[in-house]
Amino acid sequence: DIQMTQSPSSLSASVGDRVTITCQASQDISNYLNWYQQKPGKAPKLLIYDASNLETGVPSRFSGSGSGTDFTFTISSLQPEDIATYYCQQYDNLRTFGQGTKLEIK
Amino acid sequence: QVQLQESGPGLVKPSQTLSLTCTVSGGSISSGSYYWSWIRQPAGKGLEWIGRIYTSGSTNYNPSLKSRVTISVDTSKNQFSLKLSSVTAADTAVYYCARERSRWILSSNLYYFDYWGQGTLVTVSS
Numbered sequence: 001d002i003q004m005t006q007s008p009s010s011l012s013a014s015v016g017d018r019v020t021i022t023c024q025a026s027q028d029i030s031n032y033l034n035w036y037q038q039k040p041g042k043a044p045k046l047l048i049y050d051a052s053n054l055e056t057g058v059p060s061r062f063s064g065s066g067s068g069t070d071f072t073f074t075i076s077s078l079q080p081e082d083i084a085t086y087y088c089q090q091y092d093n094l095r096t097f098g099q100g101t102k103l104e105i106k
Numbered sequence: 107q108v109q110l111q112e113s114g115p116g117l118v119k120p121s122q123t124l125s126l127t128c129t130v131s132g133g134s135i136s137s138g139s140y141y142w143s144w145i146r147q148p149a150g151k152g153l154e155w156i157g158r159i160y161t162s163g164s165t166n167y168n169p170s171l172k173s174r175v176t177i178s179v180d181t182s183k184n185q186f187s188l189k190l191s192s193v194t195a196a197d198t199a200v201y202y203c204a205r206e207r208s209r210w211i212l213s214s215n216l217y218y219f220d221y222w223g224q225g226t227l228v229t230v231s232s
Binding site for chain 2 (some may be wrong): 030031034043046091095
């Protein structure tokens with residue numbers, strides 16, 4: 001099984017800050033990684049697919065990078081509506097989600 | 107616009123079988139390159155992929171749940187279903203159904219969950 005480790009598990013930042021979340025796979029998954037945003041009481045929403053491709057309609061302040069085992073998700077300028085929990089998900093072998101990163105406003 | 111809606115009992119007794127159905131509207135479950143998945147989330151915890159089905163009937167399951175899970179599809183009703191047997195309190199969670207899209211870009215086959223149901227809470231308790 002492929003394990004996905006996200007860090008940090010929680011993060012507090014100010015509006016306008018640059019925010020970075022990392023996701024590490026337990027084995028090489030090439031670029032087979034997606035990022036989702038989940039707000040309380042809602043289903044997850046796709047933000048980034050294939051490690052670095054922005055889903056249609058998603059603001060350009062969101063970006064992703066990485067390949068192999070190490071991936072990064074970045075919000076270039078944090079907005080109040082970005083408060084949510086973010087998950088990485090691999091699809092190289094079956095499907096596995098990271099444990100999530102809860103983002104709060106400082 | 108594709109929509110997914112979960113339905114089924116909100117309360118299941120320990121050792122019994124949890125049964126949920128996902129109804130797809132706004133498109134045929136048989137069309138396109140899509141897989142149909144179940145994902146769950148215990149309260150305050152992360153997402154766990156349970157398994158998926160293609161309209162041919164081909165399935166893939168999470169190894170940790172494989173012995174207890176069955177996912178099936180009814181194309182005539184535009185629905186797919188989840189059965190999870192021998193449930194315990196650890197199976198209490200919000201259960202989501204989701205569509206997973208498959209796309210070929212250059213030489214890579216990409217997959218991602220693009221549509222989700224709203225989720226349904228299933229509690230396992232006597």
